Amino acid sequence: MKPTLRARTHKLLHGVDRESHFSLLVHLILASAIVINVASVIFDSVDEYAQRYFVVFAVIEIVCTLIFAVEYGLRVWSAPEDPRFEGRWPRLRYMLTPMALIDLLAILPIFLWFLTSTDLRFVRIVRLLRLLKFTRYSTGLELMLLVFRQQMGIFGAASAALACMLVFSAGAIYLAEHEAQPDKFANLLDALYWSVITLATVGYGDIVPVTPFGKFLASIISLTGIGIVAVPAGILASAFNSELRRRETAYRHQASRQLLGKRLTDRVRHKLKSHQEELGISDEQAQSIVEDIRDVHRNESDEIFTCPHCHQPLHLELRDAETNPSPQKS
Known part of the structure; x- marks a missing residue:
């Protein structure tokens, strides 16, 4: 139709x-x-x-x-x-x-x-x-959004931990620096701004602790921020890699079905190309997977038609039981 x-x-x-x-x-x-x-x-x-x-x-x-x-x-x-x-x-x-x-x-x-x-x-x-x-x-952007949706729960937990750290560090630096710098740390909002900048980067230098305890807190917060901010990045990289592996496995499965007992004809190539585009597999990855599958099929064929002892080709003769009946025992 x-x-x-x-x-x-x-x-x-x-x-x-x-x-x-x-x-x-x-x-x-x-x-x-x-x-x-x-x-x-x-x-x-x-x-x-x-x-x-x-x-x-x-x-x-x-x-x-x-x-x-x-x-x-x-x-x-x-x-x-x-x-x-x-x-x-x-x-x-x-x-x-x-x-x-x-x-x-x-x-x-x-x-x-x-x-x-x-x-x-x-x-x-x-x-x-x-x-x-x-x-x-853009397949890359589409894949990135998919990974974000899949890992939304883990990102939520990491974001909650980061938010707690921001609030605690803002309160601590406010207590340490408010009296020494009432114009810089006038309230918790100013302290929270400093906390965000310090945890996410190394600070802009526009607000700097001057008390010994404030400097100690700033050092601890900066070192802690390196680990906390790196967690979502690690989660994203791991999830991105897992999704790429899943897509490669799916493409390998589709390619194995298409190549099983078939030559690489134009029709098979067209189907494999469609699967490749749907999964966002690069041409290099697709070519490597197809060559790997063809090598496996070739080796399996060699094992089937080769003697496992002398490794010489087997000559199979098919006999018809009706035309060549086995001799009856007397």
Whole structure:
């Protein structure tokens, strides 16, 4: 059965078909629009450029917003083709997903610009959120967001420990430095600012303890911060590596099924390429896995048709029991 127009639209917008020039062109236009629009927002914040190239920036904004609006409309229209939104209100449920909300935010600034008196600086910041749309075209960013979602509980525990350390260190440095520097550590908020800067970095030098006990506390807090802040980074690196290994294993499983007893034909290559793109596997990794699987199959074939004692090729003869019956015992 030939796919419907809605099904083809959904497939076009939710994946890059490298065999189709039209699919590559569409995704290239969308990705380029994001980059060009964000670059224009950055240069538009410079007063000299904003006045000199006002028309250019306005045209870029209108054209890019039109592209994003068409993309958003097509995504909403084709949402029922996604199995995740089967049932009632598929389009509404799609519109409430995080990426759909980002797409909506991408087309709202132009209405704020023309229809309201909102501060243009706020509009610029909202327009910069369009960069989040780029996660659709970057496997690395998509993988990073997936890892964040998977490790949300562990990150929450590490963040809670970091928050406790910030509050305790702010209270301690406030008690140690308030009397000596009432202008620097006037309240706990000032102390908390110093605590954040000291735990996350080595401090900016704008607020420095002067009492002996304050200096001792600052040394302990700085050393502790190295370990506490490094924990989320280690968790992220470990989870990222585990997800990459899981994807490589999944690709190896798919490649083993495709290559089992088959030659590496164009049809098999196309299927493997599709699995590779879905899992975000690089060409080097995919080639290494395929070569490894083919070597294993080749070795298994050698073991089957080779004598385990003399390692000479076996000559198998298949006999038909009906045409060549075994001799009967008398």
